Amino acid sequence: MKKISVIGAGQMGNGIAHVLAQNDHPVTLIDIAQANLDKALTTISRNLDRQVAKELLTATDKQATLDRIATSTDLAKGVEHADLVVEAATENVDLKLKIFRDLDAAAPEGCILATNTSSISITRIAAVTKRPGQVIGMHFMNPVPVMKLVEVIRGYDTTDMVTTAVVDLSKAIGKVPVTVNDYAGFVANRILMPMINEAIQTLWQGVGGVEEIDTIMKLGMAHPMGPLQLADFIGLDTCLAILRVLHDGLGEPKYAPCPLLVQMVTSGKLGAKSGEGFYTHTPGNKDLAVAPAFR
Numbered sequence: 001m002k003k004i005s006v007i008g009a010g011q012m013g014n015g016i017a018h019v020l021a022q023n024d025h026p027v028t029l030i031d032i033a034q035a036n037l038d039k040a041l042t043t044i045s046r047n048l049d050r051q052v053a054k055e056l057l058t059a060t061d062k063q064a065t066l067d068r069i070a071t072s073t074d075l076a077k078g079v080e081h082a083d084l085v086v087e088a089a090t091e092n093v094d095l096k097l098k099i100f101r102d103l104d105a106a107a108p109e110g111c112i113l114a115t116n117t118s119s120i121s122i123t124r125i126a127a128v129t130k131r132p133g134q135v136i137g138m139h140f141m142n143p144v145p146v147m148k149l150v151e152v153i154r155g156y157d158t159t160d161m162v163t164t165a166v167v168d169l170s171k172a173i174g175k176v177p178v179t180v181n182d183y184a185g186f187v188a189n190r191i192l193m194p195m196i197n198e199a200i201q202t203l204w205q206g207v208g209g210v211e212e213i214d215t216i217m218k219l220g221m222a223h224p225m226g227p228l229q230l231a232d233f234i235g236l237d238t239c240l241a242i243l244r245v246l247h248d249g250l251g252e253p254k255y256a257p258c259p260l261l262v263q264m265v266t267s268g269k270l271g272a273k274s275g276e277g278f279y280t281h282t283p284g285n286k287d288l289a290v291a292p293a294f295r
Contacts, residue, residue, distance in 0.1 A: 001083040001112065001169055005030060007075065007099060011273075012116055013088035014040035015144025018047060021068040022061075022145075023173040028070045030078040037071040044069065047145055075099075076106040083108075084169070086138055088116040091241045096120060097128050104129035112162055114138035118238070119189050119245040122155035122182045132157035136166055139186065140175075142234065150175045155182050184249025185242065193242050196234075197258055199227035203278075203294070204260040210278045210290045228278040229288065232271030240265045269293075 002025060006017045009031035017029045017040070031037050048062040057065075072078035079085050085107055087099055096115060103113050113135045115125055126135035137153025150170040154163055163179060170177035180187045199213050208216070214226020231239050240262065246255040264270075264277065269291070271277030279288040 001165060002026065003081050003083050004028075005079045005082040005085045006088060007031075007078075007085065007103075008088035008090070008116075009033075009036040009040035009071075010088065010090075012140060012142060012144065014043050015047075015142065016086055016088055016116065016140055017069055018044045018065070018145050019140075019173055019175075022048075022057075022065045024068070025173075026068050026070070028072055028078045028082070030072050030075055032073060034071075034073055037073070041066070041069065041071070051145075075102055079103060079107045079111070081108070082111050084112045084114060084166075086114045086116060088140075091118060091120065091238050093120055093124075093245075096125055100125050100135070101128050104131060110134075112136065112165060114166060116140055119185045119193075119242040121184070121249070122153050122158065126155045126157060133159040134162050136162055137182070137186070138166055138170070139188065141188075148174075148176045149188075150177045151186055151188050152177045152179045153182055153186050154179065185246045189242050190246065193239060193246060194254060196227045196231045196239055197243055197255075197261065200231070200258040200261050203228065204258055210294045232277035232279055232281065234271070235273050236261060236269065236271045236277050237265050 004020050004025050005028040006013050007030045009029055017027045021027045029037060029040060045066060048057060048065060051057040052059055052062055085103055089095055089099055096117060100113060115137055116139055117137060118139055122135060122137045126132035129135060135155055136158050139151035139153060141147035141149045152166055167177045185193065202208055202213055203210060210228050214228050217223045217226045240257050243255055243257040268274060269276050272281040275281050276291050278291055278294060280291050
């Protein structure tokens, strides 16, 4: 798998493209909007600059990485020579199903189709294609250039050959792949999202404030980031989408999203991406302040 296409130029997509290109893979980054692609390349360049500053890369390595990334707003042209496609679009079932129908029609016959979904059934996605054995989950952790884990999810029909190929690629780009089976939320989010949801419930019920909850989890449980700050970083809309997948897929009340989370997403308070969630977020400023609603 040498030539790789990545669909979606957001935070996850640009991180995946960055890591693949840095590890010698020609990458085509695909998005419906050229502005999103331009922004992604700026982000990748800035992140590479940080690696150069830390002497993890040379300036020559940075330029070589950028030179391996092409962009396209045309999905069919962007995947026509791909050995692997990694879809990293928004966590929306209908959108992902449409993308995979289009990919199945456009990608070469032997191409592996992977999704970076954090919760949606691989088997359901694979079922809309004529190549279900070649569909697999490749769930990178955020931020992709920093985090080592790749959760590799086998759908019901995913072949051993495809699984091995994705595991080997993950290792080759410096990641640690862990293979799991296809049930709602897989492993990472089946455990993480109920914790985040419980932290929001704890805030909603007035047991503790934003800083108190996060400080207890950081100092008491040795978490590098509190659950409310982490929710802001992931995106509250993404957290809500994953919890709904868990609730629908497993049918247990414990996965029902906290009403406070639903209200915040409805009001457009999505966390870091919107500038406000449980904290306020200012571009270029790492200092966090509790959002006005929770002071």
